[in-house]
Amino acid sequence: HHWGYGKEDGPSAWHTEYPVAKGNRQSPIDIIPDEARRDSSLGPIFLKYDRCTSLNIANNGHSVVVEFNDSDDRSVIQGGPLDNPYRLKQFHFHWAEKGCEGSEHTVAGVGYASELHLVHWNAAKYKTFEEAATAPDGLAVLGIFLELGDDHRWLHMITDALYMVKFKGSSSDFKGFNPKCLLPSNLHYWTYLGSLTTPPLHESVIWIVLKEPIVVSEKQLGMFRLLQFSGEEDSQRMRMENNFRPPQPLKERLLRQFKQ
Numbered sequence: 001h002h003w004g005y006g007k008e009d010g011p012s013a014w015h016t017e018y019p020v021a022k023g024n025r026q027s028p029i030d031i032i033p034d035e036a037r038r039d040s041s042l043g044p045i046f047l048k049y050d051r052c053t054s055l056n057i058a059n060n061g062h063s064v065v066v067e068f069n070d071s072d073d074r075s076v077i078q079g080g081p082l083d084n085p086y087r088l089k090q091f092h093f094h095w096a097e098k099g100c101e102g103s104e105h106t107v108a109g110v111g112y113a114s115e116l117h118l119v120h121w122n123a124a125k126y127k128t129f130e131e132a133a134t135a136p137d138g139l140a141v142l143g144i145f146l147e148l149g150d151d152h153r154w155l156h157m158i159t160d161a162l163y164m165v166k167f168k169g170s171s172s173d174f175k176g177f178n179p180k181c182l183l184p185s186n187l188h189y190w191t192y193l194g195s196l197t198t199p200p201l202h203e204s205v206i207w208i209v210l211k212e213p214i215v216v217s218e219k220q221l222g223m224f225r226l227l228q229f230s231g232e233e234d235s236q237r238m239r240m241e242n243n244f245r246p247p248q249p250l251k252e253r254l255l256r257q258f259k260q
């Protein structure tokens with residue numbers, strides 16, 4: 001009996017197998033811009049994705065994930081709230097069904113159509129992603145909102161590959177993709193201490209959520225809904241949609257921001 005996003009195995013049930021779901025630094029959260037504090041010690045973030053090291057694209061039964069070679073510091077995020085460079089490990093998306101809001105973080109109670117997560121780990125302090133994923137400063141996830149509008153000029157490189165990973169457990173080569181093309185023009189951000197938004201829900205994430213969304217078309221986002229939660233052999237088909245966790249209590253946390 002694995003976790004999912006359905007009625008029985010969805011976010012409201014995760015606490016039974018993962019009690020940290022009711023912890024003090026859970027993600028996502030509702031971001032209230034007026035309550036975000038400016039902090040002079042917070043500088044800009046720097047993304048070094050140049051010599052990019054993408055390896056493959058896969059369907060893990062929860063989302064579509066593009067994985068990277070993380071054997072060195074070729075692709076890293078640094079600066080901002082981070083004390084050292086964090087290595088890019090993978091990126092993936094969260095979305096809803098047609099016409100609904102599928103982002104995980106919300107802004108003043110309003111969701112976006114989808115949310116992209118670029119997952120990085122603190123290789124300066126920890127030996128592996130798995131070790132970092134259980135440490136309070138182990139991971140840094142860059143969250144980017146997707147809003148609906150015109151076609152995104154580069155997203156087709158991902159949507160064109162989705163047919164190869166329709167079913168859970170499928171993966172395919174995906175070399176030479178540079179996620180720099182998915183960034184908005186402005187890197188102003190909110191930051192707070194949180195968690196993985198899926199089981200095991202470890203409270204190991206320094207969240208950096210960009211204020212400026214990127215724009216994708218309904219047609220492009222609709223391609224993600226061709227994916228299945230289920231495997232090729234599974235009797236019943238389960239369209240991959242609504243794979244987002246709702247906002248969790250902020251509790252005693254401080255939300256900070258860099259620039260207006």
Ligand SMILES: NS(O)(O)c1ccc(OCc2cn(-c3ccccc3)nn2)cc1
Pocket residue numbers: 117119129130131133134141195196197198199200
């Ligand atoms: N949605 S999100 O960007 O917050 C996000 C980012 C990364 C995630 O990793 C899942 C994971 C962690 N581990 C793990 C395995 C062994 C030891 C420790 C952790 N396995 N799968 C989940 C959610």
Ligand SMILES: [Zn+2]
Pocket residue numbers: 092093094117197
């Ligand atoms: Zn995510």
